[in-house]
Amino acid sequence: MKIALLGYGKMGKTIEKLAVDRGHEIVLKVDKDDLNYNLSNVDIAIDFSIPTAAFNNIKNCIKNNVPVISGTTGWLKQYDEIVALCKQKNGAFIYASNFSLGVNIFFELNINLAKMMQNLNQYTISLEEIHHTKKLDAPSGTAITLAEDIIKNTTKQSWALNVTTNPNELPIIAKRIPDVPGTHTVSYQSNVDTIEIKHTAHSREGFALGAIVAAEWLVNKKGVYTMKDVLDLK
Secondary structure (H helix, E strand, O other), X not given: OEEEEEOOOHHHHHHHHHHHHOOOEEEEEEOOOOOOOOOOOOOEEEEOOOHHHHHHHHHHHHHOOOOEEEOOOOOHHHHHHHHHXXXXXXXXXXXXXXXXXXXXXXXXXXXXXXXXXXXXXXXXXXXXXXXXXXXOOOOOHXXXXXXXXXXXXXXXXXXXXXXXXXXXXXXXXXXXXOOOOOEEEEEEEOOOOEEEEEEEOOOOHHHHHHHHHHHHHHOOOOEEEOHHHHOOOO
């Protein structure tokens, strides 16, 4: 595949290395908030930019008939607009809060655990995420996905960052520690025991590999998909 990297920070550089190792070619690298780039020689675009650039990057790809996947978080208030544009233009798009193959399996474990725990009111639910100090958003997109799936399957009605006294809210504790790629823990605690599921990323390579696998899957398809489609988890 001929790949455009929209965002060329640490994640973009990791994707570049793994993509080349898998036999793909990087034909475009966009490192700034810039839309003056040419997509005519591109098979697919991978967006790991910044929240203020992601929406325009994705829209630009869809308008130019380039399939695009995005792992940028913090722009999702405009997600429905992208979905509508993709359908209008018969484009192809995947967004994931986390492309790691392991994290997407973790998402499914989280849903199944929430369903099993939904009637056990003696357990208090909490969620913790730890990331590197350069991460721009808090809580992480991955933590929000985990929280939303818990809310759908329990009596929780919303989530709150760090501290809450409302029993209907799910607290998400967000910590920023240097050089931590990403750790997410979901806990159910009672007076007699604690049940936890945890995903710990050891490097950015898991996120990058998942993005490339998603890109390989999306080529020659039309529509809006998720990692559940890529991994056949539905």
